[in-house]
Amino acid sequence: MRAEPLAACVLLNRCVTNAASTNEVAVVLTEQGHSVLATRLPRLELYAQSHGAPIVATGTAYAQAAAEFSALDPRVTA
Numbered sequence: 001m002r003a004e005p006l007a008a009c010v011l012l013n014r015c016v017t018n019a020a021s022t023n024e025v026a027v028v029l030t031e032q033g034h035s036v037l038a039t040r041l042p043r044l045e046l047y048a049q050s051h052g053a054p055i056v057a058t059g060t061a062y063a064q065a066a067a068e069f070s071a072l073d074p075r076v077t078a
Helices: 020-031 061-072
Strands: 010-015 036-042
Touching: 010 020, 020 036, 036 061
Parallel strands: 010 036
Antiparallel strands: none
């Protein structure tokens, strides 16, 4: 029912820094035909403990993910 297919991609989050499993999952998902963003959101207590407080995304992996997603679809703005 859409004129164009819906843009979709996988964003890996709560990733443990330097864990081999993160890249292994990305490879498997890519082999299955999914578009996987290169950006990985780390598991940080800063975010886990925020409890609804504002978080500044500038200069973080969140900003990188938004820019990467925007580059995939020019209709989206970061």
